[in-house]
Amino acid sequence: WLILLCFYLVLSGGLEKSLHRQMKNALWVGELCAGIHLYFFPMAMAVLIAGYLRRLIVSSASERTGVIREAAAAVSSMCLGAAFVLWLMGALNFPSGNGNYWVGDFTMNLNSLINSLGHSAFLPALPLYSPMQFEGAVYPGLGVLVLAVFCLIWGVSRMIIRKGPDPENTGLSAGKFKDESGILSVIKRHPLRFSFGVMAVILMILSVSPVFAFGDRLILYLPYPEALSRVLGVFRSNGRFIWPVLYLMIFLLVKCADGIMNKEAPAVHKKAVSVLLLGCLVLQVVDFSGWIGEKQKKYYTAQKTYRTVWDELALPDEVWDRYDGFVIYEDDTGFNMGTTYFAMRHEMTVNTFYFARDIDEKIEQTREEYTAELLSGGADPSKVYVLDRDSYERFKDTGLHFYKTRKCAFGVADAIEGLEELKDEDLDEISWQ
Numbered sequence: 001w002l003i004l005l006c007f008y009l010v011l012s013g014g015l016e017k018s019l020h021r022q023m024k025n026a027l028w029v030g031e032l033c034a035g036i037h038l039y040f041f042p043m044a045m046a047v048l049i050a051g052y053l054r055r056l057i058v059s060s061a062s063e064r065t066g067v068i069r070e071a072a073a074a075v076s077s078m079c080l081g082a083a084f085v086l087w088l089m090g091a092l093n094f095p096s097g098n099g100n101y102w103v104g105d106f107t108m109n110l111n112s113l114i115n116s117l118g119h120s121a122f123l124p125a126l127p128l129y130s131p132m133q134f135e136g137a138v139y140p141g142l143g144v145l146v147l148a149v150f151c152l153i154w155g156v157s158r159m160i161i162r163k164g165p166d167p168e169n170t171g172l173s174a175g176k177f178k179d180e181s182g183i184l185s186v187i188k189r190h191p192l193r194f195s196f197g198v199m200a201v202i203l204m205i206l207s208v209s210p211v212f213a214f215g216d217r218l219i220l221y222l223p224y225p226e227a228l229s230r231v232l233g234v235f236r237s238n239g240r241f242i243w244p245v246l247y248l249m250i251f252l253l254v255k256c257a258d259g260i261m262n263k264e265a266p267a268v269h270k271k272a273v274s275v276l277l278l279g280c281l282v283l284q285v286v287d288f289s290g291w292i293g294e295k296q297k298k299y300y301t302a303q304k305t306y307r308t309v310w311d312e313l314a315l316p317d318e319v320w321d322r323y324d325g326f327v328i329y330e331d332d333t334g335f336n337m338g339t340t341y342f343a344m345r346h347e348m349t350v351n352t353f354y355f356a357r358d359i360d361e362k363i364e365q366t367r368e369e370y371t372a373e374l375l376s377g378g379a380d381p382s383k384v385y386v387l388d389r390d391s392y393e394r395f396k397d398t399g400l401h402f403y404k405t406r407k408c409a410f411g412v413a414d415a416i417e418g419l420e421e422l423k424d425e426d427l428d429e430i431s432w433q
Contacts, residue, residue, distance in 0.1 A: 108136025136239025143284025
């Protein structure tokens, strides 16, 4: 909806209102992008800049300076809104590690338009070059693909059988640009199509590169310069930049169908296209029916109670009240999320968590501090030490009392009454992460 909001601002004339209103709209968009997920920011920016490019094309020479100023003010306002929200959330002081965040791993595969990734009732999942290319998912549904094929055939046939002057190049439009020739004339006659076309090409290149792959075959690899890699690393999942292009494609298909059913079209054409659109709609729903059913089952049917391995110990709250935090030596993301959920419910802290922007150096620093305390015999009685197998072997002679869950071992400074202590022969019963 955030991308659609930007399209709405462009198509509804939102970029032609007063400068104050334009800056206000851009400020809100920037704040929403940063507050929801930062990868929306370049997508939203691309759509809005395409709108200003259209205004620039249709403006007279005397108006262009004003349009450029308004565009610069809106872009600055959008950046300011995003920066304010990021500052508010502490992101500008985040102790992040490396800067490029695996740019190139989260790209769009060139087969993405027809790759259902298992979400289609008709089309199979196709191979990807790397597992993380699911981030570039852009499968529009079989109904949309059928409509695209129809519109393509109709457009090509119309070009072949068309006779006489181009109806789009007559009247005021043709008179206004009759002195223009070549590509410039085409651009001025179709400023919005050109602007969105430029946007689409840029976003497509950014979403596919630097790994150009079709299926599991690498076609071309063009590494980014370090400076550009660091900029894109802020958003990381560049495969998602294709989303505005997907919406634009659907807009064009609907516009094409609407053009076929114009006032001058024979009634039989209108009925045929209406039947086609209805069929595509039904096909779209059927194609995604299994996926929709899975989502309904997941969220709306069986009631679920989320139980962590710590809940399974069935310890009374009085026991957990002794502790104010977990010291985690385990690096499994899913396990740590469960531990953090349990810690949140019991007002306890954790020393690590999943961060899309890693803080590995900070985590390792705190672990070293806790390790030094343990090895010197200074275990903190208010901490629960969560251990993988290697860390258990390292700390088993530090005087801690060790216990097990089905996923890990843990140690505490004081014994827990009623809980059987861990023995070395019990280690193989643990499903270590």
